[in-house]
Amino acid sequence: MDGSCDDVGGERTALEDVGVLLADQGLSDAFFLERGLVKYGDAEAGNLVVVQVDEDGREHELVTGAGEAWLELRDAAQAEGVLLEMVSAYRSVERQAEIVRGKFLRGLGVDEIFAVSAAPGFSEHHTGRAVDISTPGYGVLEEEFEESAAFGWLEENAGRYGFTMTYGKGNAYGYLYEPWHWVWG
Ligand SMILES: [Zn+2]
Numbered sequence: 254m255d256g257s258c259d260d261v262g263g264e265r266t267a268l269e270d271v272g273v274l275l276a277d278q279g280l281s282d283a284f285f286l287e288r289g290l291v292k293y294g295d296a297e298a299g300n301l302v303v304v305q306v307d308e309d310g311r312e313h314e315l316v317t318g319a320g321e322a323w324l325e326l327r328d329a330a331q332a333e334g335v336l337l338e339m340v341s342a343y344r345s346v347e348r349q350a351e352i353v354r355g356k357f358l359r360g361l362g363v364d365e366i367f368a369v370s371a372a373p374g375f376s377e378h379h380t381g382r383a384v385d386i387s388t389p390g391y392g393v394l395e396e397e398f399e400e401s402a403a404f405g406w407l408e409e410n411a412g413r414y415g416f417t418m419t420y421g422k423g424n425a426y427g428y429l430y431e432p433w434h435w436v437w438g
Contacts (some may be wrong), residue, residue, distance in 0.1 A: 259278040267353075271372070291375070293346075301316060330403070339358065340394065342383070342384050343378060349376050383419075384434075
């Protein structure tokens, strides 16, 4: 890393730090907008409801409609013997910035970071309508999820509950295939 990274981690927010790190790489919002991504703000999400609490107390939130649809989807799957677990749901812009800043500080390159992570502001998780899904026996946030019965069930049924998979194979956004990422509405 070059000396400009000495500035990182001071009084600034993670979002401001990422802005500096991106500027160092000659990147701005335009780079992500050109990929066809949409920029969101924190206000995008509106009313959030807690839809899952993990054993460690971590809460997962979605906007009301998405939360209701998720619970219906999950219960319908479970009734057919398919377990769907929520790995990640709503995420604030600042939380996304912390994730991306962490990757920069670990020395990952821009290509590596933005193949799997959204830039802060550009994640569908900011909307409170996106869910990352896992199922027992398959790596979490791993492509092998597509081989699971859970993925097969989602492909068949998720649409009826308003969910679609947005980062398919060869997507134009520059992301790797994410069979676990589904968005409501
Ligand atoms: Zn996701």
